[in-house]
Amino acid sequence: MGEAIVITSGKGGVGKTTITANLGISLSQLGFSVVMVDADIGLRNLDLVMGIERKVKYHILDVSKGLCTLEDALVKDTRSKTPVCLLPASQSHFKEDIQKDDFSDLIQSLKERFQYVLIDSPAGIEYGFRLSMKDANQGIVVVNPEVSSIRDADRVISILEQKKIKPIYLIINRVNTELLKKKEIVSPEEIQEILDIPLLGVIPEDYFVVISANQGKPFAYQTQSKLGELFLHIAKQLSSEELFMIEDSIKAESLWNKVKKSFTLKK
């Protein structure tokens, strides 16, 4: 049985889709079988960021309506060692057009077939978000070092906690290193202290993110690049955490210390 992980944030535009795409690829580079679900129905983007938009034939609503099989709708990206799959959203429907139970059934069958099911949640805390987290066992909350994003993240974390989603990890995205040096942004240490969930990664603001989205060539494929390496590291942390969670919690302690050290975090 695979792990279903919802990638969410409350606030829009903080990097959920970028992180879903590249984390999915990095996990697959590590040899895991991965499927990404674009749960942003009506505002389909994951296919574009992945650069596989031309391969999309069917979408999630075609599957739930029985117009095609799940197999038919999965788009395979073969650039990775282990292929990554995408279940695209529909661009012409609305969030409410998919029934909760149908969505759950889909996630369930994906969990049976893949080791990781990454669910790219829409912004907000309404139906689309609730759908995305409904069947997740783990969560990744994406935040930018910016007051409204941090407050929204806190709200989302409390909703995920109520739904017993555990663990919930934090990824801090778009850290402007210049501003950080000048102390004109909330530092990653402070963000983690405020939100108080384990930190999975800190991603700098980098124009290469935009270039790779423009080209439809996710940076995670360039495992030698700075960003590619960073995401491989994040993927390793995420997957090893899972291994030792089953074994024991003593190792957990030491692993998190390592993660934090690697970002020179205190807490």
Next chain:
Amino acid sequence: MASGKTATQRLKNVISKDRELLSSGSIRVLKKELGNIVSKFLDIDKRKIQITIEEADQKNYNLSANFQKKSKAEDEME
């Protein structure tokens, strides 16, 4: 002061408020209603009520209220 520090302080304040179970407004209403009921039975100062609400566990809330007796002086005033 660099604005990062200001942002951190403001966030800590606002988020601890956000996490409270009830808004400060609804706490005020609760105090008022509690005061109205309890004063029918006990001689209390309706302006001096302290209440705390906690989530005890998944199924229960703990509500505790502290009422002060009305002072003699106030009795005479009324």
